[in-house]
Amino acid sequence: MSALTFNLKIAPRQRLDLSPLTPDNLAGKQLADIERIELQCGNRKLAMGEVFHISGEDANEIVIHNSAGHTAKLDHIGSQLRNGRITVQGHAGDYAGYEMRGGELIIQGDVEAFAAGSLSGGFMHIQGNAGDFLGGAIAGDRQGMKGGTVIVSGNAGDRIGDQMRRGLLLIEGSSGDYCGTRMIAGTIGILGSVGQYTGYAMRRGTLLLKEMPALHTTFVDCGLHTLPFLNLMFQSFVGLPTCFTELEQNRVRRYAGDIANDGKGEILILQ
């Protein structure tokens, strides 16, 4: 069976909510039925058939083709995804993978804000750059990402992992300011540079960095250490499509903090 493919044929004037585009929701439906599904676009509703050329039949393998030059206003791609795979050829908008619980979400371009927000399972690979609040909590939520694995091949914006509760967030590039703010637990790895106020109000969790950030005074230096648990962490990277798999030395400088908020988080700087 060929993948169920959605080719964007219009440039939406408002943001378009693509949350109905999940394998669970489309399984067993005929193309004609799928074309009649309504999508919220701003304050209007558009039928799927007005927005996309649809082809293929395998609802477990969805491809969204957002060709270059088209808008990145495609929000909520992979929201509440539980199984199957969604591949986005091009860019995605806000809330990609929001409340995702399983399956795979592959985005071959950039994503905007709140990607992987409240994601609790599955695998998300952003092959371009990610916007602000990646893996973070949306306004009103008390927790951000709660599990699963997210890899960003490019850079990420500000406040990534805000109130993150669990899971693995790997950024191969750099991240902006307030990385890991109010983090509750989980692991964020960043191979590039990080901005200001890294780990601000972080409660628990691990930030694994290659470059030394400008730390504020509520992070304390705990010295150089060889930590065996990093072997386990590196082992858990095996098989993931990321250059984090090349990490092998487990010697780090450990900073504990934010001591203004319990101080049980840590920033590990790879030596």
Added chain:
Amino acid sequence: MILNGVQIDDTFAEAFNMRGTRVIITAQNLKWAYHAANAMAGFATSVIACGVEAGIERELKPDETPDQRPGVSVLMFAMGSAVLMKQLETRMGQCVLTCPTAAAFSGIEGDPETVTRIGLGKNLRFFGDGYQISKRFGGKRYWRVPVMDGEFLSEETTGMVRAIGGGNFLVLAESQPQALAACEAAIEAMRQLPNIIMPFPGGVVRSGSKVGSKYKSMIASTNDAFCPTLKGLVKTQLSPEIESVMEIVIDGLTAEDISKAMHAGIHAACDIGAAGGIRRISAGNYGGKLGQHHFHLHKILGPTA
């Protein structure tokens, strides 16, 4: 049945249902993994007074362990799950947590219907006094407990399965050194096999017991029928030329594991044969009424023996 001049008695070993678990202990090098494992498997020869029966199953190369360090696997058996859980926690706390560079991981995975998860580092984490850190990798939770040499790392749980304890055979020889040499050969052969331990010192026990005693407080006492110095006094099982009897007790995860171990061990002992003073191989049982598993020597050794 005769094997290389050694008479194999038409009898059986009587074994019991137990609960078993496996812990993988790693350290900076094999020496320190052994220090932790030997401490953990120490004073664990018999459930009668030790609570558990434990032993080192085998060495593990770095590529066989979760943290890529050299290690050893320890098997531990008890008559019930509550005792096993308690003993595991105690021994983890006093023998592995205390041992420099040592870390502990689950050695049994599998279907939740057959494998029960029991605490490994689950309660030891409280030693961290609030500074302990939980990390989840690959669906498993690990605890990092700050200790004076760095961090003690332990998986939260390990697997507990239904197992069997008390498989055994007796080596009857013309002299004590000959009995011991045969037992050493048997143990050497059996240690190559997975899923089993021989919990007694060096794998061999000399004080086989019978049920009951003339003393009211004793539930078991010396197996006088197999004591060579009592040959004239009691209803002995020994012929005049037998001067020493030693027993090898085997605990294993399955009946098949124990059968294979008995097969390998008896063959190794019989390889020394009558020429080396080994005269008989027998097995310990209680008439077949107490244990749920019977390992018949002739059946294990097969018709070709």
